[in-house]
Amino acid sequence: MTNTTIKTPPTTGALDNILEQAAAWRAEGRKVGLATVVRTWGSSPRPVGSQLAVDEAGAMAGSVSGGCVEGAVVDEARAAMADGKPRLLEFNVSNEEAWEVGLACGGTIEVFVETLE
Amino acid sequence: MKAASLTALIEARAGKIPAALVTDLDGGMQTLVAPDAPDGDLPIGDALQRFVEIALADDKCMSVDIGDRRYFIQVFNPPRRMVIVGAVHIGQVLAPMAALAGYAVTVIDPRGAFATEARFPGIELNTAWPDDALEGIDIDRRTAVVTLTHDPKLDDPALKTALRKAPFYIGALGSKRTHAKRVERLREAGFGDADIARIHAPVGLDIGAVSPAEIAVSILGEMTELLHRKPPREAA
Known part of the structure; x- marks a missing residue:
């Protein structure tokens, strides 16, 4: 295996270039939203601090769940881009919304959504 | 997040310098705690500062209640x-x-x-x-x-x-x-x-x-x- 062809990622914060992606979108003049998991109860797919960056067209970088609530978070992020107000969202199994976008694992997560000014 | 804070945060990460972003979850006011960070709009009092130090030392993001306010401390430590x-x-x-x-x-x-x-x-x-x-x-x-x-x-x-x-x-x-x-x-x-x-x-x-x-x-x-x-x- 002397001529290994494994593609090596950057050695700092591999795969976690969410903020860099957000900055790059912003530099292109796009509106950008940033969602962060700020609290979890029970089993949750991503730990506190996990982030998702979204641009105005709905392009995503990173994640706040295993894919279960990203759609709803993207909608809220776009709404935040429109009115400029941050939002604190909760997703759990007893949430009305959860029947559509709930967490299959039965946990609860709280997500802070803000815009990049 | 303010663009200037994001720039400072990305620079801190590139320089492998620990940083913490503190957000007031009720209003969204924020301050980046890092060397050379721009002034944030959230004042960091003594109690909050202590939590920031704990979060950085433990390498753990945390949500904290101080008085009737809730804050989120996001830790950006250099990679392991x-x-x-x-x-x-x-x-x-x-x-x-x-x-x-x-x-x-x-x-x-x-x-x-x-x-x-x-x-x-x-x-x-x-x-x-x-x-x-x-x-x-x-x-x-x-x-x-x-x-x-x-x-x-x-x-x-x-x-x-x-x-x-x-x-x-x-x-x-x-x-x-x-x-x-x-x-x-x-x-x-x-x-x-x-x-x-x-x-x-x-x-x-x-x-x-x-x-x-x-x-x-x-x-x-x-x-x-x-x-x-x-x-x-x-x-x-």
Whole structure:
């Protein structure tokens, strides 16, 4: 295996270039939203601090769940881009919304959504 | 988040400088706590400052209540570090896997034929003798040291240096028999049971790994368990 062809990622914060992606979108003049998991109860797919960056067209970088609530978070992020107000969202199994976008694992997560000014 | 804060945060991360972003979850006011960070609009009082210090030290994001306000402290610490001693076949797969898992990887091997850019594309290489190389690296509790050379001439100096520091993980490749001999040598060199017990050997989780990639998975698995697994709960 002397001529290994494994593609090596950057050695700092591999795969976690969410903020860099957000900055790059912003530099292109796009509106950008940033969602962060700020609290979890029970089993949750991503730990506190996990982030998702979204641009105005709905392009995503990173994640706040295993894919279960990203759609709803993207909608809220776009709404935040429109009115400029941050939002604190909760997703759990007893949430009305959860029947559509709930967490299959039965946990609860709280997500802070803000815009990049 | 303000664009200036984001720029400062990205710069801090590139410079491997710890930073914390503090947000008032009720109104969204924020302040970045980092050297040269621009002034934020959220005042950081003494109580909040103490939580920021705890969050940075524990490497853990946290949500805190102070009075009737809720704050979120997001920690951006530099990546954990993995130092691999031995630019061998297992190292060739362990290094990129560890990088994917978020570690800043350094591979040490004084043998120029092994430590080559062609074999380790994009990975930081150090061709000094392992103990000298390790002395030059900040081996702290966010660092793992793994020896893979199978050669006591190279592994032993690395292990001795690592044992004098406080990495969260020390692993040494080699069979039980190889390790028993290594333990004898370390004892002769003056290391006690408590020191020797810090070495994970044979390295990695016992999952029957055979190929270099599988062994790399078992090593990363063992390190991950050490970092994140909570102690087992008492049976009710």
